[in-house]
Each structure stands twice: as C-alpha cells, then as structure tokens.
Amino acid sequence: MKKFENYCSNLDVLSRAGQEDLTNEFIIGGIIDKFHIQFELGWKVLKELLKYEGRQEGNTGSPREVLKAAYSIYGFLDEEIWLAMLKDRNSMTHIYDGAEAQRLVHVILNRYIPEFLRLRDNLQQQYPSLLNML
Numbered sequence: 164m165k166k167f168e169n170y171c172s173n174l175d176v177l178s179r180a181g182q183e184d185l186t187n188e189f190i191i192g193g194i195i196d197k198f199h200i201q202f203e204l205g206w207k208v209l210k211e212l213l214k215y216e217g218r219q220e221g222n223t224g225s226p227r228e229v230l231k232a233a234y235s236i237y238g239f240l241d242e243e244i245w246l247a248m249l250k251d252r253n254s255m256t257h258i259y260d261g262a263e264a265q266r267l268v269h270v271i272l273n274r275y276i277p278e279f280l281r282l283r284d285n286l287q288q289q290y291p292s293l294l295n296m297l
Contacts, residue, residue, distance in 0.1 A: 239285040
C-alpha cells in the first residue's frame with residue numbers, strides 16, 4: 164500500500180524531531196508541517212483499510228467519520244488522541260504565537276508521535292501481507 168509506505172517513511176523523519184534544535188523556529192515549523200502530513204497519511208491509510216474491510220465509511224472524505232469508524236474496528240487506536248490531533252491539525256494554520264507553536268511541538272513529540280508509531284506497529288501485525296501488496 165503506497166499510502167502506508169509513505170506513512171512509514173514520513174514517520175521515520177518525524178520520529179527524529181526530538182533530536183533537533185527545538186529553539187529554532189524553522190525546526191519548529193518543520194515539525195508542525197511534518198505532523199500535518201503524518202496526520203493526513205494516517206487517516207487516509209485508515210480510510211483505505213476501511214474500504215478493504217468493506218466499511219461504507221471508507222468512501223467518505225471526512226477524517227472525523229473515518230476515525231470514528233476506525234475506532235470500532237481497531238481497538239488499539241486512542242480516540243482521545245486522534246480527535247486532539249484532528250483539532251490541532253485544523254487549528255494549526257492559525258498559529259502565529261511562538262509559545263503556542265512550542266506547545267504544539269511538545270504535544271507532537273510526547274503524545275502524537277507515540278500514537279503514530281502504535282498505529283504503524285499494530286497495522287503491520289494485523290495486515291502483514293496486505294500492506295506490502297497494495
């Protein structure tokens with residue numbers, strides 16, 4: 164699955180974010196941009212898997228609907244974290260305050276990256292051959 168391959172590739176870069184200079188505003192902006200991409204790839208991977216599972220919600224273009232349907236199938240997803248990610252993704256275009264950007268980077272590093280890793284690991288266990296074929 165090309166989307167899953169892209170998800171893993173972007174996650175490899177994003178997961179190294181904590182090793183960067185977190186006082187540099189370009190680094191902070193890059194981490195936020197990578198998070199945005201990672202979130203997009205995440206819900207779109209879930210959308211493809213919902214289609215594979217025959218779920219109607221896989222035909223929607225709404226991340227919220229896809230996430231809600233995914234919770235019912237994948238017990239390893241943390242609904243609270245994914246909804247927080249969706250909210251932060253939607254509001255991040257309005258971040259002009261350096262302190263707010265720092266807060267978001269802290270959340271990305273400590274809450275969101277571990278959740279992205281959990282999704283990757285659990286999907287690799289649940290669909291070992293499918294993810295490589297599609």
